[in-house]
Amino acid sequence: MYHEWFRHLQDENAQEAFKKKITSSKEVLERLDNILTEEEKNLDKNETTTKAFEDPNWAYKQAFYNGFRASNAFIKKLIRLDQQKETK
Numbered sequence: 001m002y003h004e005w006f007r008h009l010q011d012e013n014a015q016e017a018f019k020k021k022i023t024s025s026k027e028v029l030e031r032l033d034n035i036l037t038e039e040e041k042n043l044d045k046n047e048t049t050t051k052a053f054e055d056p057n058w059a060y061k062q063a064f065y066n067g068f069r070a071s072n073a074f075i076k077k078l079i080r081l082d083q084q085k086e087t088k
Contacts (some may be wrong), residue, residue, distance in 0.1 A: 002077070023080070027078040036072050042054050043068065 005022055006015040022029075046052065049067055055061065077083075 001081065004078060026081055029081065033076055033079050036076060040072055
C-alpha cells in the first residue's frame with residue numbers, strides 16, 4: 001500500500017488500523033475507479049471532435065483537460081489497491 005495513505009500517522013498501530021479501514025473500503029474505491037474511468041471516457045469523446053478546436057480558448061481548455069487527466073491518474077494510482085506493493 002502506498003505510503004501516502006498513512007504517512008500522516010506516526011504510530012505503527014494507528015497505521016495498521018488505518019490500512020485495515022482502507023482495505024475494508026475496497027468496494028467503494030473500486031466504484032470510484034469506475035466513475036473516474038467513465039469521466040475520462042466522456043472527456044475523450046468531447047476532446048476528439050473537431051468542434052473542440054473551434055473555440056479560441058482551446059489551449060486553456062486543453063491545459064484544464066491535461067490537469068484533469070493528471071489528477072485522475074494520481075487518484076487511480078492510490079485507489080487501485082491490488083496494484084500496490086506492501087510498504088513498511
